[in-house]
Amino acid sequence: MDGNPTPAGIRNIDRAVEFPRPAGAELAGRTEWTDEALMLAILERDQHAFAVLYDRYVDLVYSAAYRILGDAGLAEDTVQDVFVRLWRRPETFIAERGRFISWLMSVTRHRALDELRARGRRWKREGGPLGDPVESAEPVFHPGDPDPSASAELAEERAAVRRALESLPADQRRALELAYFGGLTQQEIAAYLHEPLGTIKTRIRLGMQKLRRGLERHR
């Protein structure tokens, strides 16, 4: 298991990419591997790499699913679907097309929105994607808290985007959240908020611009 995975083990990836993996790594050493190195190990059916990746991201996946679904049970179902898919079909992650966290969040969002639409709960549920984040008795850790599961870079980027998000005018932030967490199109947002379509487009454009600038300033 030591050394970099061989290119033959990298399926469905356009070109072979080698990721650093500690030489002579011990079992516990996987916790120091990059996401991409863990995914390559999972391609080789490394159960411990899967466990490490699960522990690293389960809270983020659960939090995103909960933000969309507003229900702990459904969010747990989504977590299960996402990670089982990751284990069974790791080749669907293509490293050249973006970072692992982007892919993981995209898969999580689509799965949670599928569940939301299937249940037809979008307009009926209290809070959730169309409201503010639902408070519950579960412990909630805000992004400002130390997060041992995230890399330092990711933690800093999260903090930067969080600051940028908090600095957005409420209507811009609302439009972004309705699109991303509510799964609504611009026309659906316009109808929901009783605003012209052009206004919604402008809010989303300005919101994304400001988030991007906030992230660039961080860099």
Added chain:
Amino acid sequence: MLGEHLTQEQADEYAIGSLEPELERAIALHLAECPACRDIVRDAERLAALLAVSQPVRRASPRLRQRVLTAAGIRKPGPAWRAFTIGRAAAGLAAIIVAAGAFSGMLGLRTQVNALRSQNADLQRQIDEALSQKVALAALTQKLEDQEAVAAELRETLKSDSELFIALISPSSQVAAVVSVDPSRGSIGRLVWDDDQKRVWFVASQLRQLPPGETYQLWVNSGGRYYSLGTFAPDDAGFARYETRLPEGITSYDTAVVTIERAGGSPTREGPAVFFVTDLSRLTRN
């Protein structure tokens, strides 16, 4: 609509999923052929992902971990993992005993304590080394089992592969792309229509499992009317290859669609469309 390349605004709207389905599909098709626009969208998707992970973090239940491992088919931690845990526990226990001895003030035992510490360290190194070997062996064994299963599956499908290949190279066949209505997924398979063999193949991947009581159903539209070609289900990996005969009296079709219907299939198209056939003119070879 779309120019030669996406604007940053379009990439952003695509990344956060706020576009209308038609435009999303158009962009998805464009991205399949344009590396430059893929780069723009990749950056936008990264920003969108940060939007997701910047939300307040909630701790998932510790019980969920075993549930996910079980669902993934990882039924037990495995001997290496158990040995790892037991080894760590044993090492910890030894350390506690050594520490207790030291605290007892029995200076006469210090030499023995130091010897025990040394032995403990040696044992720990041996445990770690053995565990590394066990992990490597378990991975190799698993890999071998996987490859044997794949080989058996390949043998079983070789025969029907040959039949499908004949259809694909037949001058009278039509091959069309099957596209998901979810624009982030794009093309997921092919529909092969072979007039010679009077057969149709539907081959697709990335299909999600449907809950009990529902099934995928394939339809073709000919002359403004939908004809059912039957129902099918994907395997555990989301792959489906469905083969059937052409409907009586139908020699060509205008379009095709896959819907989700109640189990057993529906006599008329009722459920939502999840995939449709496109690019027919580009891929038709006669």
